[in-house]
Amino acid sequence: MTKKWIETLVGGLMLAGALALSMLAFKVSGIQVGSNDSYYHVTADFENVGSLQTRSKISLSGLIIGEVSQIEYVPEDFTARVTLKIKSNYDNLPIDSTAAILTQGMLGDQYIGLSVGAEEELLEDGSVIEETQSALVLEELIGAFLLSMTKE
Numbered sequence: 179m180t181k182k183w184i185e186t187l188v189g190g191l192m193l194a195g196a197l198a199l200s201m202l203a204f205k206v207s208g209i210q211v212g213s214n215d216s217y218y219h220v221t222a223d224f225e226n227v228g229s230l231q232t233r234s235k236i237s238l239s240g241l242i243i244g245e246v247s248q249i250e251y252v253p254e255d256f257t258a259r260v261t262l263k264i265k266s267n268y269d270n271l272p273i274d275s276t277a278a279i280l281t282q283g284m285l286g287d288q289y290i291g292l293s294v295g296a297e298e299e300l301l302e303d304g305s306v307i308e309e310t311q312s313a314l315v316l317e318e319l320i321g322a323f324l325l326s327m328t329k330e
Contacts, residue, residue, distance in 0.1 A: 179266055189222055192284065194244055195229075195278050199247075200267060214286070215265050215266070216265075216266040216267070217244065217263045217264060217265055217266060218263075218264055218265075218266055218269065218302060218303040219247065219261055219262065219263055219300075219301075219303055219304065220260070220261075220262050220264065220301050220304070220305045220306065220307055221259055221260065221261050221262070221306050221307070222259075222260050222262065222277045222307040222310045223233060223252060223255070223257040223258070223260075223306075223310060224257060224258050224260060224279060224310050224313070225256075225257055225258075225268065225312045225314045226258075226279075226312040226313050226315065227242065227249060227258045227260065227279060227288075227312070227313055227315075228256050228279055228281075228288050228312075228313025228314070229245070229278055229287075229288050230246060230249065230260070230288045230289075230290070230313060230315060231249070231288075232245075232246050232247060232248060232249060233245050233246060233247075234246040234287065234288060234290065235289040236262055236263075236289065236290045236291075236292065237290070237291045237292065237324075238268065238271075238291075238292045238294070243264055243265055243268045243292070244262055244263050244264035244265055244268070245262075245263055246260055246261070246262060246263070246290065247261045247263040248260070248261040249261075255295075260277075260290070262277070262290065262307075263276070264301075266304035269301075269302070271292065271295075271300060271301045272294060272296060272297040272298070272299065272300060272301070273295065273297050273299040273300060273301055273305060274295030274297040274308070274309070275293060275294050275295040275301065275307060276291070276292070276293045276295065276307065276309040276310065277290050277293075277307045277309070277310050278290070278291050278310065278311035279291075279311065279312060279313035280311075281314070285316075285326050288313055292307075313318070
């Protein structure tokens with residue numbers, strides 16, 4: 179009888195551990211199950227997206243207001259088109275707002291930082307952000323610095 183009770187207890191602890199690990203995996207991955215947020219989509223073209231990925235965060239004044247939903251190549255002008263999925267409660271962004279690809283810390287993940295413009299017309303579903311700043315790639319900066327050092 180005691181052995182059966184211990185096996186049941188160990189099984190319950192294993193089940194609780196697996197459940198906790200699953201919840202942690204969902205939290206870390208950023209996947210939200212049953213989220214009732216509504217979004218609108220805008221696009222922005224960048225010459226270089228660096229290591230930006232889908233589901234990267236979109237920030238405004240330090241607040242997370244959305245995520246990158248798609249990155250695709252535009253062969254006509256050799257750029258990358260990034261589709262931004264922004265929460266609908268941030269629907270008061272001026273159409274002349276700018277988007278920049280920024281890095282968290284020195285070597286952290288890349289995200290998109292929005293800066294608010296001054297126009298009265300607002301971004302809406304399907305709008306295009308015209309002013310963008312591409313990612314700074316650390317390797318390119320180091321290469322340019324080393325190249326300038328060799329020329330002197």
